[in-house]
Amino acid sequence: MSKPTDLVQGTVDLLILKTVALEPVHGWAIAQRIKLVSNDVLILNQNALYPALHRLEEQGWLRSEWGDSENNRRAKYYSLTRAGRKRLEQELAQWRRLSSAIEMVVSTA
Amino acid sequence: MRLLYRMGRRLRSLVRLRAVDAELNEELRFHIERQTAENIAAGMTPDAALRSALLELGGIEQIKEECRDMRRMQWVESSLQDARFAIRTFSKRQGFTLTVLAILALGIGSATAIFSIVNGVLLTALPYRAPAKLVRIYGAWEHGSREGVSPPDFVDYRQRNTTFESLAGASISTPLLNLKAVGDPEQVRSRNITAGFFSTLGIQPLLGREFTLQDEIWKAPPVAILSYGLWQRQYGGRASVVGEHLAINGVSYAVVGVLPPFFNFLGSTDLFTPIQYNPVPGIRSARILIVIGRLKSDLPSAQSELDVLSRRLQTEYSQFDRGWSAVAAPLTDEVVKDVRVGLKMLLAAIALVILLVSASIASMMLSHAASRQSEISMRMALGASRARLIRQLITEGLLLALFGGVGGCVVGYFGVELIKQFGPVDIPRLSDARIDTIALAFTFMLSVLVGLGVSLEPALRAGRADIAYELKAGSRTVTGRFRLRDVLVLSEITVSVVLLVGAGLLIRSLILLENVNPGFQANNVLTTRLALPGSKYSDGIGAKVTAFWHDAIRNIEAIPGVQSAAVTSELPLSGLNNPSPRTATADGGEPHHVYLRSVSPGYWNVMRIPLLAGRYLSTDDHKTSRRVVVINEELRKDIFGDRDPIGQRLTFDFQERNETENYQAVVVGIAGDVHHTSLAAAPFREAYLPMDQSPLFSYDLVVRTTINPKSIASDLRHAIWSLDRDESVGTLRTLDDVVGLDLAQPKFRGYLLAAFAAMALVLSASSLYGLLSFLVAQRRREIGVRMALGAMPADIFPLIVGKGLRLALGGLLAGLVLAFALARFMHTLVYGIGSGDPVTFVAGSLVLLIVAVLASYVPARRAVNLNPVDVLRTE
Numbered sequence: 001m002s003k004p005t006d007l008v009q010g011t012v013d014l015l016i017l018k019t020v021a022l023e024p025v026h027g028w029a030i031a032q033r034i035k036l037v038s039n040d041v042l043i044l045n046q047n048a049l050y051p052a053l054h055r056l057e058e059q060g061w062l063r064s065e066w067g068d069s070e071n072n073r074r075a076k077y078y079s080l081t082r083a084g085r086k087r088l089e090q091e092l093a094q095w096r097r098l099s100s101a102i103e104m105v106v107s108t109a
Numbered sequence: 110m111r112l113l114y115r116m117g118r119r120l121r122s123l124v125r126l127r128a129v130d131a132e133l134n135e136e137l138r139f140h141i142e143r144q145t146a147e148n149i150a151a152g153m154t155p156d157a158a159l160r161s162a163l164l165e166l167g168g169i170e171q172i173k174e175e176c177r178d179m180r181r182m183q184w185v186e187s188s189l190q191d192a193r194f195a196i197r198t199f200s201k202r203q204g205f206t207l208t209v210l211a212i213l214a215l216g217i218g219s220a221t222a223i224f225s226i227v228n229g230v231l232l233t234a235l236p237y238r239a240p241a242k243l244v245r246i247y248g249a250w251e252h253g254s255r256e257g258v259s260p261p262d263f264v265d266y267r268q269r270n271t272t273f274e275s276l277a278g279a280s281i282s283t284p285l286l287n288l289k290a291v292g293d294p295e296q297v298r299s300r301n302i303t304a305g306f307f308s309t310l311g312i313q314p315l316l317g318r319e320f321t322l323q324d325e326i327w328k329a330p331p332v333a334i335l336s337y338g339l340w341q342r343q344y345g346g347r348a349s350v351v352g353e354h355l356a357i358n359g360v361s362y363a364v365v366g367v368l369p370p371f372f373n374f375l376g377s378t379d380l381f382t383p384i385q386y387n388p389v390p391g392i393r394s395a396r397i398l399i400v401i402g403r404l405k406s407d408l409p410s411a412q413s414e415l416d417v418l419s420r421r422l423q424t425e426y427s428q429f430d431r432g433w434s435a436v437a438a439p440l441t442d443e444v445v446k447d448v449r450v451g452l453k454m455l456l457a458a459i460a461l462v463i464l465l466v467s468a469s470i471a472s473m474m475l476s477h478a479a480s481r482q483s484e485i486s487m488r489m490a491l492g493a494s495r496a497r498l499i500r501q502l503i504t505e506g507l508l509l510a511l512f513g514g515v516g517g518c519v520v521g522y523f524g525v526e527l528i529k530q531f532g533p534v535d536i537p538r539l540s541d542a543r544i545d546t547i548a549l550a551f552t553f554m555l556s557v558l559v560g561l562g563v564s565l566e567p568a569l570r571a572g573r574a575d576i577a578y579e580l581k582a583g584s585r586t587v588t589g590r591f592r593l594r595d596v597l598v599l600s601e602i603t604v605s606v607v608l609l610v611g612a613g614l615l616i617r618s619l620i621l622l623e624n625v626n627p628g629f630q631a632n633n634v635l636t637t638r639l640a641l642p643g644s645k646y647s648d649g650i651g652a653k654v655t656a657f658w659h660d661a662i663r664n665i666e667a668i669p670g671v672q673s674a675a676v677t678s679e680l681p682l683s684g685l686n687n688p689s690p691r692t693a694t695a696d697g698g699e700p701h702h703v704y705l706r707s708v709s710p711g712y713w714n715v716m717r718i719p720l721l722a723g724r725y726l727s728t729d730d731h732k733t734s735r736r737v738v739v740i741n742e743e744l745r746k747d748i749f750g751d752r753d754p755i756g757q758r759l760t761f762d763f764q765e766r767n768e769t770e771n772y773q774a775v776v777v778g779i780a781g782d783v784h785h786t787s788l789a790a791a792p793f794r795e796a797y798l799p800m801d802q803s804p805l806f807s808y809d810l811v812v813r814t815t816i817n818p819k820s821i822a823s824d825l826r827h828a829i830w831s832l833d834r835d836e837s838v839g840t841l842r843t844l845d846d847v848v849g850l851d852l853a854q855p856k857f858r859g860y861l862l863a864a865f866a867a868m869a870l871v872l873s874a875s876s877l878y879g880l881l882s883f884l885v886a887q888r889r890r891e892i893g894v895r896m897a898l899g900a901m902p903a904d905i906f907p908l909i910v911g912k913g914l915r916l917a918l919g920g921l922l923a924g925l926v927l928a929f930a931l932a933r934f935m936h937t938l939v940y941g942i943g944s945g946d947p948v949t950f951v952a953g954s955l956v957l958l959i960v961a962v963l964a965s966y967v968p969a970r971r972a973v974n975l976n977p978v979d980v981l982r983t984e
Contacts, residue, residue, distance in 0.1 A: 027136060028143040047167040050137065051175035066132075069139070071146075076136045 012052050014095055015044065017080065017088040020062060024079040026069060027053060053078060061087045133176055137169060191504040198481075198505065205477060206509070209470055213513025213559065215868065216466030218520020221544065221552045223459040225525050227452045228551075229542030235441055236372075238311020243440035244408060246276075246400040246415065250702075251432040256396040256690070257281050260386040262422055262430065263303070263398050269418050270402075272411040277306040278398035283378060284807060285640050287837045290343040290355035296640075296837045297339060297379035299357075304383070309403050310374070317351040317366030324365075324383035333362040334381040337370040357382070358642030359835070391764055393429035394691075401440060412437050451858050454935050458608060462865050463555065465604040469872040471563040472597040474506065476883050478567035499568040506564025507557065514556030518549065532857050566593060598880050599920045601873035605866070606924020606957055607931060612866035613949040614932060614939050615859035621941035622855055627848060628783035628792065629681065629716040634844035635818035635825065636680055639836065640807035649766075651804035655732070657832060658800060658808065662709060664828040670816040675711035676800065676808035679704075680844075681785045682851045683809065692762045693740075693796060695748050700762070703744055703794040704785065707803045713780060715813045723755045723778030730777075730799040737799065738774035742782045744794035754779060759796070765803075774798065787851050789940045811844070818843050858938060870957070873920075874964040881913050881968035892972055893980030902973040909972050913965025921954055928953075 019030050030053075031044045056062045061084030069075040080088065141162045148158035166172065199206040237243060247255045248262070258266070258278065267276045280301040288297045307319045315337065324332050333355065335343070344350045354361045362382065386392050404411050415435040422430045442449075478485075485498060522544050529539060639661075646653045658676055665674040692700035710726045712718075721742060730737050738759060745754050754776045761772040774796075782792035800808075814821055819841070826838045885892070892905055932944040942949070 026139065028140045032147075045167075046140075046165055047172060050133075050140075050172050054133075054176040069143075073139060073142065074135070075139045076132070 011095070012044065012048060013056065014088075014091040015042065016049075016052060016056060017061065017084060017091060020078050021080050021085065021088055024065075024067070024077040026075040026077050028075075030078070056084070060084075130173070130177075133173055137166070137172065141166065188500075188504065191501050192508055194501065195505040195508050199509070202477070205473065209473055209509055210513050210516060212466055212470060212872065213510060213556075214516025214520050216463055217514050217517025217552060217555055217559070218524055219865070219868075220459045220463050220555060221517050221521025221548055222524030222528065223455050224551050225521065225544050225548040226528060226539070226542045227456050228545075228547060230539060231449060231452055239403075240441055241439070242274075242404045243310070244402050244404060244411065244437040245440050245443040246402055247436045247438070248396045248433050249436040251434070255436070258398045258400045258435065259393050259396050259429070260384060260398060261388070261393045262396075262433075262435075263400055265422060266400070266415070266418055266435065267303075269421075270411075270414060272405055272414045274403040274405050275305050275309045276400060276402045277309040278303040278384065278400045279306060279374065280384065281397055281399055285638055285839055286357050286380065287359075287640065287642060287835065288339075288343075288355060288357055288380065289835075292343040294835070294837055295342075296839045298377070299380040299382060300374075300378045301384040302381050303398075306381075306401075307368070309401055311403075312369065312372055314366040315369045316348060317364070319366055320381075320383040325385060327385050327388055329383070329385060331357075331360055331362040332365045332383060333357065334366040334368060335364060336368050336372065336377075336379045336381075338377075339379040340367045358640065359645045360642065390429075393426055394762060396433075402437065408437060408439070448854065450935065450937050451854060454611070454938060455858065455861060457931070457934075458611060458862055458865050461604045461608055462869065463559070465601050465869050465872055467559050467562045468597045468601045468604075469876050470509075470559070471566065472594050472601075472876050472879065474563050474567055475594050475597075476879065478502070479883075502568040503561065503564045506562075506568075507560035510556040510560030510563070513559070514552050517556070518544065518552055521548070521552065528857075532853075594880055594883075595916060598873065598876045599916050599923070601869075601876050602917055602920025602957065602961070603924040603927060605869040605873045606921055606953060607928045608862065608866040608869045609953040609956060610925070610928035610932065610950055611935065612859070612862040613953045614935065614942070614944060614946060615855065615862050617942055617946065617949055618938070618940040619852070619855045619859040622788050622852060625784065625788045627681065627788060628781050629718050629844075631844040631848045633814050633818055634715065635812045635814060635821065635841055636683075636809055636844055636847065637825075637839055637841045638680075638807065638809050639676075639829065639838065641833075641836070642806075645833075646806065651732070654806060655801055655804045658709060658804070660832050661810070661829060662711065664831060665810070665812055665825060668821055668824045668828060670814050670821055672813045672815050673711050673715050674810065674812045675709045675715045676810050677709075677712050678707040678805055678808060679785070680809035680811065680847065681716075681783050682787065682847050684850075693744065693748065693794075694760045694762075696758055696760075698748060701744070701747050701794060703740075703761075703796050705761070705803075706795060706797045707800050707805050707808075708797050709800045709808075712797070712811070715811045716783075717813075718783060719781040721779040721781060723776070725778055725780070726797065726799045731801040736772070736774040736802055737777045739778040739780050739797040740776055741780050741792065741795040741797075743792055744796060745779050747794060761796075774802075788848075789855075855938075855940070870960055874960045877913055877916060877961060878964040878968065880916075881909055881965055882971070884912065885909060885968045885972045888972075889975065889980050892975055893977040896975065897977040897981060905973050906969050909969035910962070910965045913961055913969075917958060917961030917965075921957055924957075925950060925954065 015034050016030060019025065019033050025033070027049060031046060031049055034042050034044050053062065053064075057064055057078070061081055062078045063081050064076050064078050066074055067077045141159070144162035144165060145155070145158045148161050149155055153161060163169070235243070246258060246266070248258045249255050260278070263276070263278045270276060283298050283300050285296045286299045288295055302320065304320045304322045304325055307314060314334065317334070319334065320332065323329060335350070340346060340350060343355070350364050350367065353364050355364060356362070357380070368381075384398070386395075402411070415437060419430075419434040423433065488498060489495070525542060525544055529542065532539060641654055641657060646657060662674045662676065665671055690702040690704050693703040694700040708726065710728050710730070713720065713725045723739070726737065726739055740748075740754065740759075748754070748759070749757065755778070757776050759774055759776060761774070763772055764770065765772060780797065783795070784790065784792055785795065786793070812818070812821070812825065822841045825841065829836050829838050892908075896905065928950070929945055932939075936944040939946075
């Protein structure tokens with residue numbers, strides 16, 4: 001499998017938080033959804049996915065519970081905590097600032 | 110909330126490691142299944158689909174490990190790791206570890222035991238309501254003696270005071286009475302108390318009521334309150350006991366109340382009866398009451414009111430109360446005052462022992478750390494952070510100390526039991542002492558402190574370690590660290606000297622006390638206290654009791670193996686004393702306080718008290734003959750001085766029943782002085798009245814035997830029972846035991862301190878030995894070179910021994926100064942010598958120096974015996 005674009009450092013958290021913000025979702029679906037939404041541009045390295053999930057949960061931004069999946073198989077669903085929502089807003093704001101700054105630098109040059 | 114949530118998760122992941130791992134497995138397995146399904150949907154064969162899914166995920170174990178890392182409570186994990194590492198280190202050095210643990214267990218254990226005793230006896234509040242508000246009130250004579258308060262004086266204080274919530278009294282004496290209730294007849298210890306005694310202490314009777322003012326009235330119907338223990342023994346805890354009657358010395362008493370368990374006031378008591386005193390004027394000088402009071406506010410204001418009240422009594426009843434005032438003191442202090450100094454000394458001693466144990470272990474840890482220096486440097490070179498290394502060393506220290514503390518709890522538990530079993534029974538509240546949560550907390554704190562203390566230096570050193578320097582092959586650093594070890598050894602020696610001198614002072618006092626001539630011969634004498642029921646033997650003239658005692662003595666003297674028998678109102682050193690001294694006045698002289706004894710004629714023969722002049726009392730001194738008295742040497746000196754006392758008349762400040770004149774008697778003899786209250790206290794003035802002329806209902810029986818006194822015990826009981834089948838005979842003791850009990854506390858203190866001193870000596874000697882051995886090992890090469898260059902053993906030997914002696918002398922000097930300063934606080938525990946007794950100080954110094962020389966000699970020998978060829982070859 002190709003590795004189109006290395007994710008910009010530090011954006012994994014943002015992507016996960018954003019994906020989870022819509023509805024409770026399990027790990028595999030998070031990876032799938034990011035891939036789908038970004039038209040296969042962003043492929044979350046699955047090596048990094050689960051440690052990141054556990055870290056975010058540990059930090060209190062995600063909470064997890066076991067539920068039934070689409071095909072009636074028990075899966076671990078992650079959802080956003082209130083602290084996580086705040087964190088997402090911060091990360092988003094920061095990302096917008098950063099990307100627009102880069103955009104400005106790139107387009108004026 | 111978030112913090113709580115996180116802590117919850119962390120705890121869960123720590124405690125339920127396996128469950129969390131299982132969840133992680135399931136989560137990943139789900140991922141693989143979905144990915145496989147997806148791949149199959151995309152057209153792969155199932156095998157290829159699975160393989161591809163696994164590949165995509167990467168190393169499963171690796172992910173799992175990373176996920177775990179994200180969750181763990183890092184510091185707990187690594188602390189556990191430290192602990193595991195420490196235990197591995199210790200198990201590699203079992204000798205070192207076991208020695209340290211043994212020393213710690215002994216040190217912490219003795220501290221725990223002593224702390225538990227001191228805590229139980231001194232620090233724990235009395236088991237009464239608001240004990241800080243309770244005071245004891247004494248009658249204080251202007252010439253110094255502190256006595257009880259007489260019943261009428263007490264009643265006056267009770268009525269007139271305004272600064273006490275309540276005042277109550279209890280008799281000083283606790284007579285043994287013969288009790289017949291439901292169960293077996295038994296001898297019970299009783300105390301007379303006033304109304305409101307229990308409410309003043311804040312004790313509610315378990316059943317019934319306490320005494321009221323009506324019960325105090327002379328000749329009121331007799332009533333009694335039972336202790337919990339007596340109630341259980343006699344009635345099996347039956348609740349309907351209140352209102353029933355029991356017989357005390359043949360008189361019927363109504364039970365009005367039962368006390369809760371564990372009620373204890375100045376020694377245990379089985380039975381309480383109300384004080385009913387005969388309201389004759391003379392009773393005002395019978396200072397027989399322990400008065401207790403509950404303060405409304407503070408002690409000084411109560412005391413100033415007592416001053417006013419007692420001055421008023423002195424003028425109102427000058428015949429009896431002149432010179433007597435009332436003094437209040439906190440009850441807690443009063444209960445334990447006799448042992449306070451001794452226990453505080455033990456506490457101080459144990460603090461010193463702990464210091465010494467810490468120093469000794471710290472010094473062992475230093476050499477332990479020194480031998481690990483290269484390991485530590487290696488770990489630093491490999492990237493271990495200094496913080497982590499410091500933590501590692503502190504973990505080791507704490508772990509050792511905590512294990513030592515656990516051992517200490519065990520040692521402490523047995524220590525307390527041992528002390529309770531063999532310690533002096535007359536330490537008040539000793540039975541209350543036990544290892545409780547406070548003692549355990551104390552032990553834990555102590556262990557933590559010791560652990561931190563002993564690991565501090567190695568840890569700090571590790572933090573400063575210079576890797577490059579330490580790792581350099583063959584570097585031989587002897588300085589720095591070893592200066593600290595010198596200081597440790599020096600302070601150990603200092604502490605040892607203090608303990609040695611303290612133990613020396615106590616042991617010397619003990620030896621002197623054991624050699625005090627009590628004034629009588631204690632061997633081969635059996636003794637017991639007998640009490641006759643007044644109901645059966647009272648006839649107004651004392652003829653019945655006198656006859657009983659004479660018959661009893663005759664019967665006992667007929668027992669084979671008995672040489673002679675006699676009775677005395679108060680046996681010396683038995684703890685019993687006439688609660689109120691009388692005054693004796695020679696014609697035209699000043700009154701002197703004197704303790705009166707009533708004795709049978711054979712008393713001096715049995716006790717072998719020497720006659721100094723005149724004659725002993727004899728069977729001719731009976732009821733109707735001239736009243737006579739034998740006085741002791743003290744009384745003769747103080748009253749008659751150089752005059753011949755024989756034939757002189759003494760007047761005492763009391764009257765016989767039905768008489769109005771004060772009691773007068775002619776001195777017929779002078780007897781040797783007897784230590785009555787204790788061997789350590791100087792004999793006091795005593796006057797012996799013949800039993801026939803002053804008969805009493807209860808006496809101490811003394812029997813001198815030619816055979817083992819205990820062997821006649823049953824014959825003696827039967828001799829009494831042949832006279833009166835209902836008379837109960839209490840515990841039989843030998844007079845040797847009675848005297849031994851007087852020495853119990855000095856022995857306890859002396860032996861305990863001696864044990865501490867011995868421990869101190871062994872520890873400091875082994876530290877000195879360890880230090881010098883280390884020094885020799887470190888300087889092997891130097892010594893080898895010197896010897897190869899022609900140094901003689903005589904040059905090398907002083908090098909090592911000199912070092913040892915310098916340390917010993919330094920410690921000795923500091924120790925002597927400290928001991929001299931501290932010994933002054935224990936002057937009340939020292940008998941017959943000053944607290945600065947030069948003999949003890951010199952002897953202690955000698956012992957220490959001898960031990961120091963021995964401890965230095967062995968390493969020095971080893972240095973001298975080094976073979977230079979071997980040394981230089983191995984280097």
